[in-house]
Amino acid sequence: MRAVRPIAYVLCAFLTNGAFSQTVTDGREILGRFELRFAELDSLLHPSRDVATDLSGDRRVPAPGSVAVSADVIDQALDRRVEAEIKEFKSRTGLQITGQTYYRLDEGLGMDEDDAVSQYNAKVQAELRWSPLQSSIFRRKGTVNEIRLKGELDRLAYEKNRLGMSVVRQKELFRSRYDSLLCGILRHRIDNLALLSDAHDYLLHNENISSDGLLEILNEKAEAERKLMSVGGNRYPQARDLSCPAVRLVMVDSARLLQHICDRQIDLKELGLRMALLEQREANTDYWNNVDIAPFVRYSYYTRTALPNSSNVDAGISFRLPLSAESKRQRQSIRAERGLLGAEHDRLLARVYDEVRFILDGIGRLNLSIEGEYRRSRELLHYLAVRKEAYANRIGEYDRLARMKEYNSYLMCLEKMAEFQYQRDCQIADLARYLTDEPVETFCYEEKVMD
Numbered sequence: 001m002r003a004v005r006p007i008a009y010v011l012c013a014f015l016t017n018g019a020f021s022q023t024v025t026d027g028r029e030i031l032g033r034f035e036l037r038f039a040e041l042d043s044l045l046h047p048s049r050d051v052a053t054d055l056s057g058d059r060r061v062p063a064p065g066s067v068a069v070s071a072d073v074i075d076q077a078l079d080r081r082v083e084a085e086i087k088e089f090k091s092r093t094g095l096q097i098t099g100q101t102y103y104r105l106d107e108g109l110g111m112d113e114d115d116a117v118s119q120y121n122a123k124v125q126a127e128l129r130w131s132p133l134q135s136s137i138f139r140r141k142g143t144v145n146e147i148r149l150k151g152e153l154d155r156l157a158y159e160k161n162r163l164g165m166s167v168v169r170q171k172e173l174f175r176s177r178y179d180s181l182l183c184g185i186l187r188h189r190i191d192n193l194a195l196l197s198d199a200h201d202y203l204l205h206n207e208n209i210s211s212d213g214l215l216e217i218l219n220e221k222a223e224a225e226r227k228l229m230s231v232g233g234n235r236y237p238q239a240r241d242l243s244c245p246a247v248r249l250v251m252v253d254s255a256r257l258l259q260h261i262c263d264r265q266i267d268l269k270e271l272g273l274r275m276a277l278l279e280q281r282e283a284n285t286d287y288w289n290n291v292d293i294a295p296f297v298r299y300s301y302y303t304r305t306a307l308p309n310s311s312n313v314d315a316g317i318s319f320r321l322p323l324s325a326e327s328k329r330q331r332q333s334i335r336a337e338r339g340l341l342g343a344e345h346d347r348l349l350a351r352v353y354d355e356v357r358f359i360l361d362g363i364g365r366l367n368l369s370i371e372g373e374y375r376r377s378r379e380l381l382h383y384l385a386v387r388k389e390a391y392a393n394r395i396g397e398y399d400r401l402a403r404m405k406e407y408n409s410y411l412m413c414l415e416k417m418a419e420f421q422y423q424r425d426c427q428i429a430d431l432a433r434y435l436t437d438e439p440v441e442t443f444c445y446e447e448k449v450m451d
Contacts (some may be wrong), residue, residue, distance in 0.1 A: 027206075030199050034400045037195055038317040041188070041407050043387060044242040045381065074158050082151035086144055094135030094294075099126040120302035120310075129318070133288060142284045156270050159436060163266065170429045179231040182415060184239030186228045191238075192404050193221035199401060208435045212300050213401075242410075244381050247374045247417065248446040249367045250428060254360050257443040258353065259420040261434045265352055269436070272346045275338055282334045287327045292320040339447035356434060361425050366424035373417040380410040 037218045132138060200214035262268070296318060301311040384406060391398060432440040 008351055021314055026202060030195075030202055031400070032406070033195055035200070037192065038400075038403065038407075041192075041242065044188075044240065047241040047243055075155065078151055078155050078158070082148060085147050085151075089143055089147065090136045090140070092134065092136045094131040094133075096129050096131070097126065098129065099124075101125070119306065120304045122303040125298065127296055129294045129296040131292055131294040133291060133293060138288075139284055146223075146277065146280045146284065146355040149280060149330075150191060152271050153270065153277070154271065156266060160266055160270075163436065167429050167432050170432070171426050172392065174422055174425050174429065178418055180236040181239070181418045183228060183232050183234075183236035185242070185411055185414050185418070186224055186231075187238045188234075188242065189408055189415075190221060190224050190228065191226060192408050193217055196401060196404055197221060202423075206382065212348070242414065244374070244377045244414075246248060247370060247421075247449050249446055249449060250363065250424065250444050251367075252360055252363060252428070252431070253443045253445070254357075257431070258356060260438065260443070261356060262349065264436055264438075265346055265434050266436045268345065268352065271341055271348060275341045275345070278334050278338045278341065282331050282338070283336065285327055285330050286396060287322075289327055290322040290324075292318075294318050317353055356431065363424055363427050366420050366427065369420045370417060370424065371449050373413055373420060377410065377413045377417060380406075380413055386409060411414075 101122070103122045104120070136143075196217045197214065200217055204214055294317065296316060298314040298316075299311065300314070301309070303309050387403065387406060391403065428440060428444065431443075
């Protein structure tokens with residue numbers, strides 16, 4: 001059995017006249033593929049401006065309501081419902097008309113205790129009563145405010161759902177963008193690995209070399225193909241630009257962002273509205289809620305058999321005064337619930353601060369990773385340019401497999417940089433969950449990585 005020779009030596013032997021006499025055609029075909037591939041990759045490392053690719057990404061998260069088509073429709077429907085409830089309340093006049101009519105069944109039984117003048121056998125009665133404490137003039141402002149606060153709470157519930165969907169859609173846009181970038185780079189790396197695999201397979205069958213290198217390449221190729229299928233497969237073409245792009249770091253004004261979140265964060269705002277609603281309910285709850293004082297005018301008409309029919313008009317005031325401390329206990333219960341919401345507000349504020357700081361730390365770490373991969377890609381790009389010059393000025397042969405791996409190292413660096421940018425932009429989109437009235441880009445600014 002022949003001794004296993006180094007791959008670099010075997011590749012150099014491809015062009016010798018005596019080696020691989022029976023398979024020289026296959027060997028030269030593989031060598032030709034390597035040279036064509038190197039030429040293509042070199043052209044992609046320095047593309048023309050019209051095909052340059054921007055890997056900096058688009059971090060714009062749509063302002064709340066700009067994604068959901070039905071947002072304005074829902075807002076208008078909520079406004080109509082609130083106005084309808086207010087009109088319903090204001091229509092309460094406190095006026096009511098009551099009446100009764102009846103016939104006395106004991107007329108002929110001798111059971112009537114009234115005197116002859118007061119005796120009657122039928123009666124018709126109608127009464128007009130006004131209860132001002134049950135009308136809209138009593139606590140009108142407080143009740144209207146309570147209705148509006150309930151409407152704002154319902155609006156916030158829709159807003160939370162709409163905001164969550166806008167963030168999901170923005171992440172989907174980010175994913176589509178970076179899937180296309182990764183697919184374009186991955187397809188080049190897979191082509192390189194396929195060529196490396198063919199070369200190793202050729203050497204394995206003709207030079208009796210070790211299969212360790214081939215196994216490593218096959219594993220790397222399988223992993224790259226799985227990754228390619230997971231991000232879109234063949235939906236996207238190969239990248240036409242493999243130059244190192246201009247990368248921008250996204251910085252967040254954390255102090256201004258945290259202050260804005262403290263003032264406007266949707267869950268904190270919801271708690272604030274619930275506390276305001278309870279405060280208004282407490283103001284609207286007192287002893288007068290169960291009191292009823294109502295002036296009235298009553299008309300009565302009597303039919304009699306022995307005497308002419310008669311009628312009379314009465315005027316008076318009726319009242320109902322509860323003898324209990326129910327309203328006081330209700331106010332105490334509402335006050336206790338407000339205290340509970342106050343404690344929940346403090347706990348929620350601390351949790352939101354922790355979550356936002358965690359996201360900001362993640363953005364900072366990803367910026368550092370992006371910067372590191374960018375500098376590494378610049379160094380590799382310079383290295384490839386130097387190596388290309390060295391290969392062009394070489395004397396004799398060189399290890400083409402090693403050169404192909406150098407290109408793959410650069411491609412893997414671009415993949416990592418794109419993945420870090422995608423993760424960072426998704427983190428920035430997550431910040432939008434804490435904002436309702438401002439796009440997250442308002443609190444961001446970019447810094448170009450300096451060489």
